[in-house]
Amino acid sequence: MNQMKRRNFLRVGLGSAAVLVAPKTFAAEKALDLSSKQVAALFSEFAQTKKMSPELKAWLDDPVIQKIPPYKVFDNVWYVGLRWVAAYLIKTNDGYILIDTLHPPFVGHLIDNLALLNVDPSEIKYVLMTHGHFDHVGGATTLKPLFKNAKFAMGEKGWEESFEHLGKGAGPKTMIPKEMVLKDGETVTLGNTTVRAIATPGHTEGTFSYVYPVYADGKKYTAVTIGGVGLNAIKDKSQLEEYIRSLDKLSSNKLDISVNLTAHPFSTVRQNSSRKSKIENWANLIFWFQGRLFFNMLMASKPVRKKC
Numbered sequence: 001m002n003q004m005k006r007r008n009f010l011r012v013g014l015g016s017a018a019v020l021v022a023p024k025t026f027a028a029e030k031a032l033d034l035s036s037k038q039v040a041a042l043f044s045e046f047a048q049t050k051k052m053s054p055e056l057k058a059w060l061d062d063p064v065i066q067k068i069p070p071y072k073v074f075d076n077v078w079y080v081g082l083r084w085v086a087a088y089l090i091k092t093n094d095g096y097i098l099i100d101t102l103h104p105p106f107v108g109h110l111i112d113n114l115a116l117l118n119v120d121p122s123e124i125k126y127v128l129m130t131h132g133h134f135d136h137v138g139g140a141t142t143l144k145p146l147f148k149n150a151k152f153a154m155g156e157k158g159w160e161e162s163f164e165h166l167g168k169g170a171g172p173k174t175m176i177p178k179e180m181v182l183k184d185g186e187t188v189t190l191g192n193t194t195v196r197a198i199a200t201p202g203h204t205e206g207t208f209s210y211v212y213p214v215y216a217d218g219k220k221y222t223a224v225t226i227g228g229v230g231l232n233a234i235k236d237k238s239q240l241e242e243y244i245r246s247l248d249k250l251s252s253n254k255l256d257i258s259v260n261l262t263a264h265p266f267s268t269v270r271q272n273s274s275r276k277s278k279i280e281n282w283a284n285l286i287f288w289f290q291g292r293l294f295f296n297m298l299m300a301s302k303p304v305r306k307k308c
Helices: 036-049 054-061 107-116 156-164 237-250 275-281 291-301
Strands: 071-074 077-079 088-092 095-099 124-128 151-155 180-182 187-190 193-199 208-216 219-225
Touching (some): 071 208, 088 193, 095 187, 124 187, 151 193
Antiparallel strands (some): 077 088, 193 208, 208 219
């Protein structure tokens, strides 16, 4: 796979959605079900108005729609999350690394997915959390006693924002005590796999992203799970500028990122194509915010509304 160029890395997209290759979901026949394009449009509306539509809220809260079986994204990575928010299980030769925890009342779906994969909870050694919003850390309280050998990790400001907003707004309802604190550029190594933690403030001040190796038919690629690309939490011009700097940081050629395993897939789809073509097209299935485009549109129209 050719190295992803900056202009391709920062794809135009007015929704933090990515379409991943995946099985048909359990809720495909429900009238309430929405496509990635529809969900992205509703979240774009939410980002600008700060008011969530009843249609979007119903979709997010529906346990049948949100539950999907686990599926293999790469040879060493499984998707174990929901329709709207991701959790990734990275397999190493010394156990597993989990990225993000989901949130109540859906944490049981993650636990079920691990069971379907025959993963013993004691084999999970690290839980890397992206930021302090409920949908990414809200499951930590439930998972901590199950993952007896796991260290829960996040950036310092991520921990702080989870405690600051505890039980209110976008914060989790409950949260575990602070454990492992990651620094910008720090690496976490388990067996044959090293994950690099990168501070990418913007979506929230404490947002971290994780860069790690993935394999397809023995070939190595570099993937990133960006901690937050949604603009719904943007409060002012300075935060938006910080967001843009973070995307610039991730687009550095030094990181050699070629695949985004998004924190918010929103809606997964089945594609009738060969494994090889799926691998080659994963990067092309990603919808990115193009920060500068959105910034220019926003500044040209009206001031950014403060979060309610």
